[in-house]
Amino acid sequence: MSATHPVSVAGARPAHAWRLAERLPLLVTLALFVAMSAAGGVLYDGFLSPQVFLNLLIDNAFLCIVAVGLTFVILTGGIDLSVGAVIAFTSVLSAALVQRHGWHPLAAIPLVLALGTGFGALMGVLIRRYRLQPFVVTLAGMFLARGAATLISVDSINIEHPAYVAIAALRIPVGGGASLSFGALLALAVVAGGVALARLTRFGRTVYAIGGNEQSAWLMGLPVGSTLVGVYALSGFCSALAGVVYTFYMLSGYSQHAMGLELDAIAAVVIGGTLLSGGKGHVLGSLVGVLILGLIQTLIVFDGTLSSWWTRIAIGVLLLAFCLLQRLLVARHGGA
Amino acid sequence: MKTSFAIGLAHGLQTIASRPLFWPLLTLALLLAGNGLVNPGFLSLQWRDGHLYGNLVDIANRAAPLILVSLGMTLVIAVRGLDISVGAIAAIAATVAAWTLLRLQAGDGDARGLLPLFAALAAAIAAAAACGLWNGLLVTKVGMQPIIATLILMVAGRGIAQLIGDGQILTVYYAPYSYLGNGFLLGLPFALFVVVAVFALLHVLLGRTALGLFVRAMGHNPQAAHVAGVRTKGISLALYTSCGISAGLAGLLVSSNVASADANSVGYLMELDAILAVCLGGTALTGGRFSLAGSLVGALIIQTLTSTIYAVGVPPQVNLVAKALLVFAVMLLQSPEFRRSVRGLAMRAGAGGAR
Secondary structure, eight states: GGGSOOGGGGGGOOHHHHHHHHHHHHHHHHHEEEHHHHHHHSSSSTTTOOHHHHHHHTTTTTHHHHHHHHHHHHHHHOOOOOOHHHHHHHHHHIIIIIIIIIHHHHHHHHHHHHHHHHHHHHHHHHHHHHHHOOHHHHHHHHHHHHHHHHOOSOOOOEEEOHHHHHHOHHHHHHHETEEEEEHHHHHHHHHHHHHHHHSSSHHHHHHHHHHHHHHHHHTTTOHHHHHHHHHHHHHHHHHHHHHHHHHHHHSETTTTTTTHHHHHHHHHHHHHHTTTTTSSSOOHHHEEEEEEEEHHHHHHHHHHHOOHHHHHHHHHHHHHHHHHHHHHHHHHOOOO | OHHHHHHHHHHHHHHHSSTHHHHHHHHHHHHHHHHHHOOOOGEEEEEEEEEEEHHHHHHHHHHHHHHHHHHHHHHHTTTOOOOOTHHHHHHHHHHHHHHHHHHHHHSSOOOOHHHHHHHHHOOOOHHHHHHHHHHHHHIIIIIOOOOOOOOOOHHHHHHHHHHHTTTTTTEOOHHHHHHHHHHEEEEEEEEHHHHHHHHHHHHHHHHHHHHHHHHHHHHOHHHHHHHTTTHHHHHHHHHHHHHHHHHHHHHHHHHHHHEEEEETTTTTTTTHHHHHHHHHTTTTSSSSOOOHHHHHHHHEEEEEEEHHHHHHTTOOHHHHHHHHHHHHHHHHHHHHHHHHHHHHHHHHHTTTOOO
């Protein structure tokens, strides 16, 4: 049994066994997702309809996009706490530009995307150049973005621009009477792009190498500095893009939007099997992590009898059950 | 000569600057001095009615809960852990204390000495310790990543607190309990004595016994520490439990101060402020290097920032931005790389004259 081998001989295992062990957390997460869905199907009528699952994607599209960017950051062993605040800033700024200053969305959206990317890159430079702790830099970034959003507008701004309303109402049929929103499609595209970036490019390999051991990556001559800055810029871009999707979803800009979303995003990435210490994980896992969080919420909505505090406790218990099961299954089969 | 004196001074400064506590203390001193310049009355202390009054006392008093939480947080971060449930634990402790007090007071109306107080304190601290122990078990026995293990309690904890209070804000009128957060002892706020007691206890445990060495060893390399015979799991459990207890104490101070326990607001976002305080104090989030005194100073820096922002009278919307910019400034000031590049720039600007 591979489980009885000590960790140190992992490299001596056959290649396919190693790959299985590496993929196992992701497979376990997927299996648990299926099991939870089945449980929901048994407990509640109408749970297993395709639209319920597509709604997971529609309602969590922004979380999904943020999680892809965050996965890269966490893979390098860093963290980005500013994602929720950047979403709020993006939504407020684009709402203010479109609604109050009469900008066309096609001008406002590229601007907020550029701002988000620049903001992420700036944090990356601070982290890289001055060796500051990512946690503190991005926490200050969170204060800054949230504060800047409040400075633009204290009140919520509703968006009535026809282009926004049209895109928000857009439903793309995917067969069987089910449909996806524009944001959900965009989220899927971002996940696909993220997978490709992580698996097929030099940038992606460097990210994994830095997470494994930054010193070795540097000694190998990999562009550690630019990659680190790039990773935070990518996360900033994803957050801004998520902010754009969020704005479509809510049709408003508000400085208190997406409060505490950073923890949901981190939870999604980690549930998806990415280690917070860096070096190990999958972009695809983060998608499944987001879907699992969404599924927990959906199960509670379907139940419908829980008062607000029981909802919190139920989410905690489900999260616990999920993490315990994952640990149990991974420990039994994967060794690591 | 003037230059040799300058070089000597620079060397002396460099020796002092290499002390871990130097930069956090300098930051705090600069902040206080800045306040003193803007508002000359800021630093003054007065003795009135047998109590010491002044902004400095006020800052220390208000920082007390955050200091307690930061001290506990330092312990878990020292062994590569993290506890993001401290705010929820504070809320649980506060509601448990308030609930116990209300029950005992409803029992038979008149006051029966200090029994309700001790019962409430014991119940609250036991609850907080149980929360910390639970986190520790998830991390050490189950092997979850600390942030996820404590995320569970962070999500569920406020729900549990609401459940205890039945969704209500519990209001307590009981003088001995109110003394915790509002009372004065020897002219100083009682909360400061709690802080000093906890700090002294931890300082003795980690600075004067082998425990501190073990904790550092575990932070540097958990595997190596385990192989070397350090009982890593037991120590981790104890550290998470201590972190829970200190968060519980903070919750007690907060709820006693406002004579009520609100499951939603006690310790809200306190985990982030505490981690920030720990980082500002020079503790590495990667473990192995920690400073209890640094975290204490870090928490004071955060509270001084908050008080400064209020004192300057900026509109509330600017608060967060100002706090963020100040945090960036503080971090850059503490970064050796940043100081080196500034020094390089200054030398080039000085046309290479100094050396």
